[in-house]
Amino acid sequence: MHKVYKARFYNGILSKAFTVEVSFGENELTIFFTDNHSVSQQLVWQKNNINEIQYSSSIISLKYESEFPSQQLDITDPDFIEEYKNHFKVSAYNRITHTRNRNMVLIVFGVFVSLMVLSYFFVLPFFADIxxxxxxxxxxxxxxxxxxxxxxxxxxxxxxxxxxxxxxxxxxxxxxxxxxxxxxxxxxxxxxxxxxxxxxxxxxxxxxxxxxxxxxxxxxxxxxxxxxxxxxxxxxxxxxxxxxxxxxxxxxxxxxxxxxxxxxxxxxxxxxxxxxxxxxxxxxxxxxxxxxxxxxxxxxxxxxxxxxxxxxxxxxxxxxxxxxxxxxxxxxxxxxxxxxxxxxxxxxxxxxxxx
Amino acid sequence: MEILNSENTFDATNIPPHPPVKLSFKGSGFDYFSILIINWILTVITLGLYYPWARARTLSFIYGNTEMENSRFVFHGTGMQMFVGFIKAIVILLLLSSVNICAEIINSSLLSIIGTFIFFTGLMILIPIAVHGGLRYRLAKTTWRNIHFGYRGSKAELIKIFIPGIILTYVTGGVYSSWLYSDLRKYIIGNIRFGNIKFNYNGNGGALFWINFKGVFFGILTLGIYLFWYMKNWINYYISNVDVEQNGNRYPVKLAVGIGEYFVFQVVNFFLIVFTLGLATAWVKVRTLNFFFQRMELPEAINLDILEQTETDFNDATGDDLLGMMDIGII
Known part of the structure; x- marks a missing residue:
């Protein structure tokens, strides 16, 4: 049995937030909810139709690409965010900008600035002179x-x-x-x-x-x-x-x-x-x-x-x-x-x- | 299933009113700094080509960290849409300057005069068109709880307000600008939709002129110190004159910024920027958002659970890019 996580679901018709549960599958994300007759229901989102619209260390928002308006899921559970990385490809950009390891950003910044300073003082004058x-x-x-x-x-x-x-x-x-x-x-x-x-x-x-x-x-x-x-x-x-x-x-x-x-x-x-x-x-x-x-x-x-x-x-x-x-x-x-x-x-x- | 098509489930009259609604910003200065730095590095490495993606990422970060009633806003625009818009914007600006470029090549002063005339006339028409396109794109790509914002204004109407207004502003040596600004705000804000919510701007040119006049007069008299009062009055006037309309009822947006707190806020921002050689820009931006969000209240009677999806999608980012290039802020 896959682990389930609490999430909020928006149907794209009305602004009401629905509390649902989601779990990762091999090629899909399954959304479990109870309808207004208290009957358990489920929705299946195929992985290749899922679009990441928001990624951060505190929230992930996903939308399901069908016709406009699409459906949306907001998940703030830190365990989900952690497991998400195993099922979906997280871009290098998001990995760097949303890392919990702040030193990484500072190191990238430091290296880049040093390279710029070096090129400013040595490479640039050299080429300008030539x-x-x-x-x-x-x-x-x-x-x-x-x-x-x-x-x-x-x-x-x-x-x-x-x-x-x-x-x-x-x-x-x-x-x-x-x-x-x-x-x-x-x-x-x-x-x-x-x-x-x-x-x-x-x-x-x-x-x-x-x-x-x-x-x-x-x-x-x-x-x-x-x-x-x-x-x-x-x-x-x-x-x-x-x-x-x-x-x-x-x-x-x-x-x-x-x-x-x-x-x-x-x-x-x-x-x-x-x-x-x-x-x-x-x-x-x-x-x-x-x-x-x-x-x-x-x-x-x-x-x-x-x-x-x-x-x-x-x-x-x-x-x-x-x-x-x-x-x-x-x-x-x-x-x-x-x-x-x-x-x-x-x-x-x-x-x-x-x- | 209720979850998939619950449009008729709610009855507005049965839902108790909310407590006052506030916006809050959840991002930290460091998070924003990371975004800016990585965007900067990528823009430098790609010789500027990354700019549209950087813009999309920045907007996405700002919107994505703005929360209302436990739900975040989302910016759906993509770097690719903004890149296509960016290229179109460059082509449009090049076309506008083409006669001037030809004049320069064949060294003709007559053609240069004609080119300058074409450039400025074109620019005068282009600004309202860009504002229109920019608003349509930016708002269509903004959602909260998956409900899209939208802009329903007409391009022709905006041009009709803008062009005579800008000419009058020029003729009156800038005096008319307060009225032009008011007319533009009234038209633009009146055409913004958020699902089935409508917005209105109730400010008028006379009151704005008085604020501007006092700003210039006392600004000079006090060697600039009055500018803090001026900015505070201006922001309070602008925001407090916006109202939100739901089901035929209009509710005013409240903003109360005091002079003491505004003064401290601006002075701290200034020192943060100057003493860090601008590196604290990210923190200043986050402070600014927090400062205004904490002091702004949306009407308590509004019900945010019953917004209906009413707007359509719009993918052309040319207007937004043109505004970015001309450094014109819209919202």
Whole structure:
């Protein structure tokens, strides 16, 4: 004799709950009840017509698929719920989400989050970098051109200085075939930056503070390194992939966590920015060495920058490395890579014209 | 056999009235957390394709843990129905944007203006259609003691309320929105059936406007502190103006939320979310359901044992998915 369990039966016609008893059979579920003439009756539900409409550790609801409306059974007996697993297939989803072993959910969650964190910090940057490095050069150049127009619109351009700075740069031997275009903009901000594809913008304040042409050579070597090493493009890909990753994975959880994680991501971007600056400093020094230009121009350039920016911000919050450590790096590089410098008269002429 | 066809067994006049009926939520925050986490993982792994199934599972969990008179609600919608609806919803939204996409490809500003016009006009018509479809699906798939809910509204009627209302709202700089909201609620709730039970909404635009007006005015004046009063007034007004109609008698739904308890409830929710980086969302949702269920009473004179099955089935989830995509809540 199979064990019987108490259940509630709904006939789909009226909302009255009928108390019945059910038992499992080989291929069926039998429902026992007493009709209104006190006669025992039974109903047989064939297993393959039974649909699970609710599964949890406290209740199972089943419906019998015949015509609309179907019949329904609600069973809350824990023994039934336990035996149900032996007769009906419980989906993996229900096994995990309704497990009494809460650790299982926490373990699945922990493993998944760890995998995501790993991919965020290691896999994602790796692929973003490969993608950026192999990004077609012509698209990069045309994108950079549009960006360049945008950046310069509304700026006061110093055309005489612009002509001379481009002639100055032509004197430098550099690798790569980007169409370098340098523009000098009138501004009292001490700054210069490179755009993807070859555009470089120099604010004239930084030029006014220079005393020697090797400082300008160092600046252009540094900025050109950003272009040559595709830093802007790599940075865009890195930020974009991080943003897509966060909004894809955390956007649906809650707005709050996505916002917090996005802000935390800013620190990662800043750190990446500092790495790229360091790479550009190093590559810039190599360019100076190739051109036999005094490397101390770069440390002088940093000293000028330091003078212009009296407010000290912790490196952690900045997109650039700390100026003192950059100066130390330049000095160290020069010690380890000594070379003979040669005065370049043409560069000096163009530099004097710019001044 | 009585158990199989007992439609004429009960006589409403012979059954003593129930004590006040209350809803209760039986699920725990951790149970809901498990559902959300597994749904999240599956949605991420399948690059979003699991979303319709996740939605069905979530609704199923919420409904399945809501209990009234010792019986749980059931959501019968399936992931597959919602997936088909999801695909149809994407196609509809793509069609609406198709002229704009063409304009972008051939770089035509005239076509872009026409495309934008088509998109917004289409969206204006699409919203009431989606609400209609969403209500039909969601309610047809909701049962309690195997008695289906249903929505009997007409698509054309809803469009007739929505489109002039949205235009008036725009023209009046948002003032008319209280009246539009009231008209929509009145029409939608008036067309919901639960077996042979009918619902009515008795609120009016004027009263709602006054609540909204006070909300904005005092909200600014008190630097946002009044918003707690505003939300509390709004919820009380909205729920307390719903009544349930059975056998020609109308009984009001009661909800009484006090300002002190509402303030504590919202502040705790806020801290739970912020200090757990959102991980406590599941617990907050469960707290919210418990908070309102404990304070809501269905009319005591209503007899829940004699509901008759009156509604039909409906399987098209497109409206429900469109609402999900546009982030519009209906009930």
């Amino acid at each position: 993608f950026a490095r192999n990004f077609p050069k012509d698209i990069e150049i045309s994108m950079g051109e549009k960006l360049y127009q945008n950046v310069l619109s509304g700026e006061e351009i110093d055309s005489a200085k612009t002509t001379n700075i481009n002639l100055f740069f032509k004197q430098m031997k550099v690798d790569g075939d980007y169409p370098v275009k340098i523009t000098v903009v009138e501004s009292n901000i001490e700054n210069a930056f490179a755009l993807p594809g070859g555009g470089i913008v120099v604010y004239d304040k930084i030029l006014n503070d220079m005393n020697n042409y090797d400082e300008l050579a160092a600046l252009l070597a540094h900025e050109y390194s950003h272009v040559q090493l595709k830093h802007a493009t790599r940075n865009i890909f890195r930020s974009l992939s991080g943003y897509i990753f966060i909004s894809m994975f955390f956007g649906d959880i809650t707005g709050v966590s996505a916002v917090i994680i996005q802000n935390a991501d800013q620190f990662r971007s800043l750190k990446y920015g500092r790495e790229l600056e360091h790479e550009a400093d190093e590559n810039g020094l190599k360019i100076l060495k190739t051109n036999k230009i005094e490397g101390s121009g770069m440390s002088q350039l940093f000293k000028n920058l330091k003078k212009g920016n009296e407010i000290h911000i912790s490196e952690y919050f900045s997109s650039h490395p700390d100026i003192d450590s950059r100066i130390d790096f330049v000095n160290e590089y020069q010690k380890q890579n000594p070379y003979t410098t040669i005065q370049n008269d043409s560069m000096k002429v163009y530099f004097d014209r710019i001044k």
